[in-house]
Amino acid sequence: MKVTVTRTRRWVVGAATLGLLAATAACGSSSGSGDEEKVTLKFTTQYGPGSFFADSQERWMKDVEELSGGTVEFRPFWSGSLVGAAEALQGVQQGRADLGFVAQPYFTAELPLSNASYLPQFDTDAAAIVQAYAELHETNELLQAEWADQNLVPLAWNPVVPMGLGSREPIESIDDFDGLTVRSSGSQSLGYEAMGAGTAAIASEETYEALQRGTVDAWAGLTIDGTASMGFPEVAPHLLAFPEFYSSIATPIAINKETFEELTQEQQDAMREASENYHEYSIEMAMEYEEKGCQQYLAAGGSVSQLDDDERERWMSEVEDDMSDAWYESTAESSLSREDLESFVTDLEAAVEKFSADSPYVDGFVACLEAQDGSS
Numbered sequence: 001m002k003v004t005v006t007r008t009r010r011w012v013v014g015a016a017t018l019g020l021l022a023a024t025a026a027c028g029s030s031s032g033s034g035d036e037e038k039v040t041l042k043f044t045t046q047y048g049p050g051s052f053f054a055d056s057q058e059r060w061m062k063d064v065e066e067l068s069g070g071t072v073e074f075r076p077f078w079s080g081s082l083v084g085a086a087e088a089l090q091g092v093q094q095g096r097a098d099l100g101f102v103a104q105p106y107f108t109a110e111l112p113l114s115n116a117s118y119l120p121q122f123d124t125d126a127a128a129i130v131q132a133y134a135e136l137h138e139t140n141e142l143l144q145a146e147w148a149d150q151n152l153v154p155l156a157w158n159p160v161v162p163m164g165l166g167s168r169e170p171i172e173s174i175d176d177f178d179g180l181t182v183r184s185s186g187s188q189s190l191g192y193e194a195m196g197a198g199t200a201a202i203a204s205e206e207t208y209e210a211l212q213r214g215t216v217d218a219w220a221g222l223t224i225d226g227t228a229s230m231g232f233p234e235v236a237p238h239l240l241a242f243p244e245f246y247s248s249i250a251t252p253i254a255i256n257k258e259t260f261e262e263l264t265q266e267q268q269d270a271m272r273e274a275s276e277n278y279h280e281y282s283i284e285m286a287m288e289y290e291e292k293g294c295q296q297y298l299a300a301g302g303s304v305s306q307l308d309d310d311e312r313e314r315w316m317s318e319v320e321d322d323m324s325d326a327w328y329e330s331t332a333e334s335s336l337s338r339e340d341l342e343s344f345v346t347d348l349e350a351a352v353e354k355f356s357a358d359s360p361y362v363d364g365f366v367a368c369l370e371a372q373d374g375s376s
Contacts, residue, residue: 039263041255043076044092044100046085046205051229052289053101053158054078057253059285060156060278067270072263080205092256093151099255102152103160105186105221106203112331113146113344118187118247119327120320122352126159126248127283127361132351133157133250134279142336142344153260154252156275159286162246163188164365166227166297167218168211170238172305174315183207184220187326191245191319192220204230211235224364225286228293237302239294241365244316283361290364294371304369 043061047053061074077083077100083091086106091097104111105118116122117129134157136143147154171177178196182189189199200216204226210216212235219227219236227233253275260268297304307315331341 037264038071038073039267040073040075041098041259042082042096043074044080044083044088044097045076045078046080046088046101046103046203047226048079048229052161052223052225052286054229055289056158056278056282056285057101057156059281060253060274063274063277064270067273068267072267072270080203084203085205086203089150089152092254095256095259098259099155099253101158101251102254103204103251104249105163108186108330109333110150111146112327112334112336112341113143115186115249115330116327116345116348117249117352118323119345120245120316120323121349122247124162124243124246124248124363125352125356125359125361126161126250126286127359128352128355129248130157130159130250130279130283131355132348133252135351136347140344140347142340147254148257151257152254153257154254155271156253156278156282157250158252159283159361160249160251161223161225161286161290161361161364162243162248163221163223164242164246165218165220165240166222166224166232166236166302167238167240168214168236169217170303170305171218171240173307174311180217181215182218182220183210183216186221186247187323187330188221188245188247190322190326191315194319194322195315208232208235223290223293224297224368225289225293228296233297233300233302237297237300239297239302239304239365239368241304241306241363241369242312242315243363243366244312245319246363246365287361287364291367291371294364294368297368298372298375304365304372306369 045054045057049055058076061076064072083097083100085103088100088102089107089110092100092102104114108115137154174195177192180197182192182197182199183202184192184199185201192199202210202216204222207219208230211219211232219232328341
């Protein structure tokens with residue numbers, strides 16, 4: 001087992017002995033005993049304390065520890081200190097980490113269905129997308145098989161709020177992209193390339209230095225709050241609001257399958273219950289952190305701009321088909337048929353539409369634009 005294991009003693013008593021136990025607790029007496037493993041699990045994430053992802057995941061870990069009666073503990077490795085973002089899937093598969101934040105945009109070939117919300121028909125409603133993926137992993141055999149094939153069990157699905165763009169200099173028109181180098185990943189790269197920019201698939205934890213050195217001019221495919229926690233307002237403080245193009249995804253805390261199966265039923269149930277709790281509080285938490293991240297950008301002298309209606313329409317008309325084709329092409333090495341893929345997209349669309357009806361989420365880039373305009 002890829003975990004640190006110690007033994008603790010669980011005292012088991014019947015209802016008839018509760019009064020005696022209370023009276024003799026100081027002496028440590030009991031009417032029976034049983035053994036249960038106490039495990040310490042290595043948790044990896046590319047984000048550091050102060051970011052939504054790290055802080056919400058820490059809350060999830062504390063919830064698991066409490067629900068498990070202290071039999072599950074975690075040793076978190078922040079800021080990619082154990083496994084980098086681009087190696088997280090293999091790191092958890094192989095047991096270098098027991099579980100962690102597996103950002104599927106780095107693994108489009110291995111996790112195509114989990115990247116389907118990149119398709120242009122999906123908007124930036126992070127709450128609806130999280131609820132949709134959490135439900136589909138319980139009901140959709142294709143999505144279940146995708147993660148099982150990677151030797152991983154998804155637990156809590158993180159709301160990855162709109163993955164937008166920030167730059168060293170303001171971007172106010174499509175022409176401003178000409179000649180820029182944009183840190184980007186996934187099918188969104190096609191949109192920036194179509195507008196004249198070059199793209200570089202740099203891991204998120206390496207992007208600050210690239211911006212500082214000027215080897216890239218802008219970051220894309222990352223969130224306001226996540227980048228703010230990594231210091232990006234210091235080097236690329238100008239945001240672009242573009243909800244028609246940006247994507248939201250649901251990225252899970254995933255655990256090595258063998259490690260999960262070696263836990264007791266009670267420990268597994270604690271993780272599942274903590275994950276259900278996480279889905280209830282995480283979106284409000286995400287919105288709070290987006291607002292805080294927005295204020296960090298504005299306080300650093302940054303700005304939020306938006307392309308005019310005609311330019312946004314032109315952009316989307318040029319890249320929608322290419323982005324859809326790119327997603328289908330990314331699945332070529334999988335065993336999924338076109339019929340399977342289209343069936344899953346249909347199920348995802350229906351689930352997102354269902355959960356959107358009562359979603360509290362507001363796009364963070366648009367909210368930041370409104371906050372800037374309201375304070376000017």
